[in-house]
Amino acid sequence: MNEVLRENDSASAVRDVRSFAAGQWIGADDTARAIHSAVTGRLIARAGCAALDVEAMLDHARKVGGPNLRAMTFHQRAKMLKALALHLGQHKDRLYEISFATGATQKDHLIDIDGGIGTMFVFASKGRREMPDAHVYLDGDVEQLSRNGTFLGQHICTPLQGVAVHINAFNFPVWGMLEKLAPTLLAGVPAIVKPATASCYVTELAVEILLESGLLPAGALQLVSGGLGDMLDRLTSQDVVSFTGSAETALKLRSAPHILGNSIRFIAEQDSLNASILGPDAAPGTPEFDLFIKEVTREMTAKAGQKCTAIRRILAPDAHVADVIEALQAKLSKTTIGDPKDAATRMGALVSGSQKADVLEKAAMIGAEADRVFGDPENFDVHGASAEDGAFLPPMLFHCANPDAATNVHEVEAFGPVSTVMPYGDLDHAIALANRGQGSLVASVITHDPDVARQVAMGAGAFHGRLYFNDRDSMGESTGHGSPLPHMVHGGPGRAGGGEEMGGVRGVMHYMQRTAIQGSPDILTAIGGKWVPDATEITHDDHPFTRTFHDLEIGETFRTRPRQITSDDVAHFAEFTGDTFYAHMDDAAARRNPFFPGRVAHGYLLLSFAAGLFVQPDEGPVLANTGLDNLRFMKPVEPGDSIKVRLTVKHKTPRNDEYGEVRWHVTLTNQDEDLVAEYDLLTMSAYAAR
Template identity: 40%
Template sequence: MTDLLPNHLGGRWQAGTGAGSVLRDPVTGEALVRVDAEGLDLAAGFAHAREVGGAALRALTYAERAALLGRVAECLQAHRADYEAIATANSGTVRSDSAIDIDGGIYTLGQYARLGAGLGERRWLPDGEPARLAKALFESQHVQVPVRGLALCINAFNFPSWGLWEKAAPALLSGVPVVVKPASATAWLTQRMVRDVVDAGLLPEGALSVVCGRPEGLLDALQPLDLLSFTGSADTAAQLRAHRAVARDSVRVNIEADSVNAAWLLPGAAGDDAVLDLLVREVVREMTVKSGQKCTAIRRIFVPAEAYDRVAGAIAARLAKTTVGNPRHPDVRMGALVSRAQWQAVQDGLARLRSEAGLLHDGAGHALVDADPAVACCVGPTLLGLRDADAGRLVHDTEVFGPVATLLPFRDTAHALDQIRRGQGSLVVSVYGADPSEVAAAALALADTHGRVHAVTPDVATLHTGHGNVMPQSLHGGPGRAGGGEELGGLRALNFYHRRSALQASRAVLDALAPR
């Protein structure tokens, strides 16, 4: 019998009362651990987080809470080797992919520790300047104060470390307790990180809780002043939005959902070898890092019609060199999908896309290294192509969450913009060109339908942070089908965890609040 990972709720570690779900190594199929949340008293646990954890956090200043985040980052760094071993076993990722998740989470904590230190010894934030309401000195000052509830963070399977800390860091800095519900398939790493932080006594009791498995009535335990932050599928997001807590009690919700992200080689760069190579390298990286299991990965590639064959050949040649298989093998550069269920979902999605697009590079031709194809959840990178972009429907609507992308030609700038926007809102689009004016114009033209526009020119060839790499200093989220939410973006992330209120009073009263 595999070990059962305990949940941390109500200020104590407690096991579920059911059989639970078994987490498996996606390469070998070996049973690793079990998760279970059956029988947990969620209402009592959430009340403890609000009343005990919330009160303790709000009693601290921003600078004091920032110092806590710094100590959490140090604690995680001390256990990093353990996290890497868990990621290899439970997520099937090669070391570089594990580092993106683990180090990304630690880096995000460090960034918010530094940002919070700059907020100083205050417990609320001014929002704009005072506005005079009458001829006398009667004014309105908007303020932001920490939410008097908890933040329930429901995370996806692909980033069990970063997904935890990119939500928890700004929440804790804001003074809001966090209950994290990781995706079951990869919950081990999230649970272990929470365990290390809780056992080290770094945060006030009730400030950080973790619930693993499939708890019944998770959203039923939410109250009107709570927050819900979700990363996952658009179908699940729709169900969350329809729940009583959101629809009737107005629980504030932030959604990050499906996204058919794009890369665009501008018309003026069709004959520029340097720019074309930047596009090719980034596409291959985005298709293969974490086996394409990133919400920000490139799914559609738009190139001038005259460059279609050249780009197709260059991407296919690089993909052919990608070794796929057991992440423990030194020659493997791309590991596995997280589960057999995810492997099947990718197969189904790929079959759907192939009903209208052709094969430019067949991932099925990759022999697996040190892995049994009948057991391992490995998929070779697959490049599809559709010469008539206007005829495409599924390629603009289907996100295959794996190492799959589709190449599409365009006639001119207007045609390219029209095709990219058929994604109906995405997390990120990357633009490749050499002319700064052309790149700037393209970036602004796409800003209304993308949470982030990543512009790559030759002068930043070795400096840019990557199409799919979410930096805490920049916004993460997107309009439309991407969920309509916003995360990170530096101190902007704190807005979700604060309530804005207008204080109307004399200038003397407003001056007495705190030094401005």
């Protein structure tokens, strides 16, 4: 095991960052690139191996990793993700320690390392709660393609039988890997992770910890530290490339003839000029104004501004621009820059000297159209470290007085602690300025006016992957402008890449193929593992409520005796419940209603009587009725009519080590076999007899 690199190691202590290929760790060779500490500038590592056998890696993923993962159900893979997250959490101090060399502070570690672990937990939970304990995911409802229902259609999703190549950016060496890896593994697809070289030593340690757990099946995860060689030219239509980085690099990769010619899926999350809008109502002195200043300050300084979601353009009403600049100057002046290990440091270094040079170049381009009103890169204090040796910069705030005439402020991203304040006239003007980014990951709007929020959503939604609204009511629990959450999509149109990541189960679908299947009810039931109406029924002599979760079979059906509904039943139910709606009490009034032939039984009376017909009263495996889904009343029931019930096991989902959820398809029919009502009944049933 490699030792964690520490800044007080001797100058000769240079770490060889390894790759993990086809089940073996492989060290760097003479072609490796040098990696320097962001804090001291000292050579700390090298990464790269020209001799890496990329074809063997792809072969190992496809022939070993893929089959191993596809043999598991969604729930088994979700449990694996949870166990992996727990294991990482037990070793996160090792990741904290090594990450300081990237220039990140302890607060930055919480975003990257703890945020990545939290993302795995969310996907593990969604896999258990929103996906089946099966190998096939059903997408949407059954479509009836024939008159009598003997020929049906259904969309299903199954894992791609290739490999996912993840190309990640330098700014989040842990979260950047885990937010892609979690949905990929949940889908049942192996991954080859290629982190950016500048911070790949952190990703290497994270991969090492994951592999040490013994939880991953062989071939599920491989690592490339350094260049990919010609790996992308060897991909097939079953493979996926998921890229995070610059628009220039994304264009080069996605437009390669091999990628285009084979329709290889390419998911891109690129740089973007995200905006934050101070609502017209958020004047100085309001909670919203103070919140706006806090959000902008945080986004300029967290990770030294090296976040793809950071605020690059600050839009304020013309009347409040001076107040915004003054408030930001006061806040930013309190930003202590220095050694990220020092608890007093509020902003560390950029990831490398080359990144610092790039930010200064881009800031100069912005400065051609805007005045710098805070932060002098030639004169600022650095505590506990050397400004000359480390990749330190101060927060730099610009003011563009005429954003309509400007170009660079809407097109050039300085990927560091740089942002530009600009005025807007009315809200339509603010929306137009925000949209000039030509596609962003996120825009935020700080307002307490719902009409302002709606207008921005309608006007700017098409240009943004996420719109973040915050005010005095939500500020206590909100996660912040720059925090993409695994529950929601992360990506954006146009310049932002046109892709999307995470988004709960939506993110899993990027690594699966949606296929339309067509056939009989029995065929669809067999493929999807979910009973389709009119499929073959299974009967047993004993009542299904006496059978344990595991004993119950999909399609197992119980039919009840009929029960007649009387006028006294309807009157008693009305008196007992207080539901005296006229259609149940007044025959003449009911006849004037186009839906009823006359006085009719309550719908909920029918449900109650249905339960009385199918419930088995003795203690048994059924633990609780947890709800009804998809309830529909198809035909009214008059006094004198009879109802009977058909109860069928539609689907089963394990919930924990003791019980699972059984979804029953319930139909009520009358004496003429006409469908009266239909719904899904949910019960929790024990695995063992009680």
